[in-house]
Amino acid sequence: MQKVLLLGSTGSIGQSALNCIQRFSQRFKICALAAGSNCARLIDQIERFSPEAVYFADGNGLEVIKNRYGQRLKIFEGPDGLESLVNSIPCDIMINALVGAVGLRPTVAALKQKRRVALANKESLVIGGDYIRLLLSQGYGELIPVDSEHSAILQCLNGSSHSSIESIILTASGGPFRNLPDGQFSAITPDQALKHPTWAMGKKITIDSATLMNKGFELIEAHHLFNLSYDFLRVWVHPQSIIHSLVEFHDGAILAQLGLPDMELPIQYALSFPERYPMHGKRLSLPEIRSLDFAEPDMDKFPCLKTCIDAGKTGGTAPAAVNAANEIAVEAFLSGKIKFTDIAGITAYALRNHKPVPADSLEVIELADREIRKNILDSYLSESTR
Amino acid sequence: MQKVLLLGSTGSIGQSALNCIQRFSQRFKICALAAGSNCARLIDQIERFSPEAVYFADGNGLEVIKNRYGQRLKIFEGPDGLESLVNSIPCDIMINALVGAVGLRPTVAALKQKRRVALANKESLVIGGDYIRLLLSQGYGELIPVDSEHSAILQCLNGSSHSSIESIILTASGGPFRNLPDGQFSAITPDQALKHPTWAMGKKITIDSATLMNKGFELIEAHHLFNLSYDFLRVWVHPQSIIHSLVEFHDGAILAQLGLPDMELPIQYALSFPERYPMHGKRLSLPEIRSLDFAEPDMDKFPCLKTCIDAGKTGGTAPAAVNAANEIAVEAFLSGKIKFTDIAGITAYALRNHKPVPADSLEVIELADREIRKNILDSYLSESTR
Numbered sequence: 001m002q003k004v005l006l007l008g009s010t011g012s013i014g015q016s017a018l019n020c021i022q023r024f025s026q027r028f029k030i031c032a033l034a035a036g037s038n039c040a041r042l043i044d045q046i047e048r049f050s051p052e053a054v055y056f057a058d059g060n061g062l063e064v065i066k067n068r069y070g071q072r073l074k075i076f077e078g079p080d081g082l083e084s085l086v087n088s089i090p091c092d093i094m095i096n097a098l099v100g101a102v103g104l105r106p107t108v109a110a111l112k113q114k115r116r117v118a119l120a121n122k123e124s125l126v127i128g129g130d131y132i133r134l135l136l137s138q139g140y141g142e143l144i145p146v147d148s149e150h151s152a153i154l155q156c157l158n159g160s161s162h163s164s165i166e167s168i169i170l171t172a173s174g175g176p177f178r179n180l181p182d183g184q185f186s187a188i189t190p191d192q193a194l195k196h197p198t199w200a201m202g203k204k205i206t207i208d209s210a211t212l213m214n215k216g217f218e219l220i221e222a223h224h225l226f227n228l229s230y231d232f233l234r235v236w237v238h239p240q241s242i243i244h245s246l247v248e249f250h251d252g253a254i255l256a257q258l259g260l261p262d263m264e265l266p267i268q269y270a271l272s273f274p275e276r277y278p279m280h281g282k283r284l285s286l287p288e289i290r291s292l293d294f295a296e297p298d299m300d301k302f303p304c305l306k307t308c309i310d311a312g313k314t315g316g317t318a319p320a321a322v323n324a325a326n327e328i329a330v331e332a333f334l335s336g337k338i339k340f341t342d343i344a345g346i347t348a349y350a351l352r353n354h355k356p357v358p359a360d361s362l363e364v365i366e367l368a369d370r371e372i373r374k375n376i377l378d379s380y381l382s383e384s385t386r
Numbered sequence: 387m388q389k390v391l392l393l394g395s396t397g398s399i400g401q402s403a404l405n406c407i408q409r410f411s412q413r414f415k416i417c418a419l420a421a422g423s424n425c426a427r428l429i430d431q432i433e434r435f436s437p438e439a440v441y442f443a444d445g446n447g448l449e450v451i452k453n454r455y456g457q458r459l460k461i462f463e464g465p466d467g468l469e470s471l472v473n474s475i476p477c478d479i480m481i482n483a484l485v486g487a488v489g490l491r492p493t494v495a496a497l498k499q500k501r502r503v504a505l506a507n508k509e510s511l512v513i514g515g516d517y518i519r520l521l522l523s524q525g526y527g528e529l530i531p532v533d534s535e536h537s538a539i540l541q542c543l544n545g546s547s548h549s550s551i552e553s554i555i556l557t558a559s560g561g562p563f564r565n566l567p568d569g570q571f572s573a574i575t576p577d578q579a580l581k582h583p584t585w586a587m588g589k590k591i592t593i594d595s596a597t598l599m600n601k602g603f604e605l606i607e608a609h610h611l612f613n614l615s616y617d618f619l620r621v622w623v624h625p626q627s628i629i630h631s632l633v634e635f636h637d638g639a640i641l642a643q644l645g646l647p648d649m650e651l652p653i654q655y656a657l658s659f660p661e662r663y664p665m666h667g668k669r670l671s672l673p674e675i676r677s678l679d680f681a682e683p684d685m686d687k688f689p690c691l692k693t694c695i696d697a698g699k700t701g702g703t704a705p706a707a708v709n710a711a712n713e714i715a716v717e718a719f720l721s722g723k724i725k726f727t728d729i730a731g732i733t734a735y736a737l738r739n740h741k742p743v744p745a746d747s748l749e750v751i752e753l754a755d756r757e758i759r760k761n762i763l764d765s766y767l768s769e770s771t772r
Contacts, residue, residue, distance in 0.1 A: 294672035
């Protein structure tokens, strides 16, 4: 029986992970859950999965949880609560489905405890990739991607030697604005941007998919996960999201992983890797879908993609700066403070103005992150209205 | 340095194999060549690759070869010549690129010598699959497919456990008559049937692609190569021939192998397996191709596919009977004696009238083969004009 610690249990990935664990209740047991703000859902999950410990971020909900479970469960809270949870509750696998830079410390803590980390938190690698690779190279833990794209790549590689890889190609749905004329981007509303054509996901990542920032982050993740320079990483737009990514080998052969858009498969694969466990459900039929389309991404319409590649190539704390700026920008866009096109403006501005240093410790990364968050919005807005 | 014995060296696959061996002349050396009728090309190949031995089938050409190389090379000839060649010339890998049932005996001989057989000769498995699986299960030799479809499957499997496979899907271009209305099939001329939309191949296999008989044979091969019942083998029509085949696993994930239509890749992979050697050349770009299409095969328009599946399910000598009938029918069609639709008629007729027996020896298989060839055309024609 493998013990699973799940961070971000009430989100979209977290809930899929719990479905998966419930299906394999003879192999996996939840030892701890961590959630941010959905108190009712966390309570429901506590009842269903009887963890030893929980973390909850929101102050009001926390009191409810404490009153109800204070006697039976270890309850973690506060800014260091996630890290304490990971350090005190033993597990075999930690699923990190947190959203945002807050996911980095728990990833590092779990790796240092030599756990398998099933990573859905993109920011861990986007901002902490250099440091995490250092830990992995020193024999700390194991990192298995949960993103459908990186899971696809892992499945295509299936133990192939690194020297036989020529390139890795991530597919991108292109988001809801793939065919929108250039001039209409500044008028995009949050409601329009929250309608993703193929995947049902949380708000932050749905906006990141609409700007293609998400794909840029995934390139940075792929760079770290598969140890490949940016010159050998590519993006193909593929609106149907059926081919989840591809690996090109040095003999010209390409392997691709395909499936219906459903996160339960990559989550389950991260748990079962390198084996595969059975999963029932609807199967992909290409004759039913009839046609798969592909195009090069349009870097002019989607400058966030270019900003990410530039940040990745620059290295050090540059991706952390872009990520922090993007988190602030997406929040501001969703609350109606800035236009859709300002997201690209702010992130590019952050990269231009950030002086990167090597990202070789948590402190350095978090300092860069904090400094950007503090004043990026104000300084961008004051500069752009000047 | 690995010694390679190449059967069918002057055909399309044989020539590609030689290109590949020339590129890796520090890893592979040709020890023997066998060809059927193209004397000038064989002489050219002898000059380029300096084999120790050759086999040549055609009587006139054989005299030329003997006069020219009788002193320097071992020369094999006659009905048992191919088998003798395989039994007397040591090699590490035998590439069997012969066309037709004549390929079975050399495959069996090489396996009995515990060689790796890179198999492009479909008939070995179509008619001798049961017997070959018996040999392999007894530890004789190793069989690596060269067909682009089966090579794709091998690449997708890459060591995955058999129990995790849910189904195998072969793609079919659909041939030149995919969109031809039903009523026009009987008027198809050999010239029309010899124009394959995506692959440049020999005449026999091009006709088999036009009738989809080729895909039916490939299902029988896949059944034997990957030990899967016919209920778990499928065909998807895919006109662009870019996805060469797919494997569906029991968690719903599908892996596919993609590439430009070029036989050098699967030939090289059969030589390098399980490694991959580099190969230069044009790379596949899906954005350049733009769209991949898929459809279910139309069993009414292409009854040969159904006949093959039925023959495969019947087992024993039934596939040998269908194969022999098809060889006779294709020959008769190419020489203008029968209509295109008679190919399907003759093969279905052969299956209906054949009394299958277990295919557990070469003698039994060859007896079935001979009996069908002897009178299938006459008895079909006399029955159909009755």
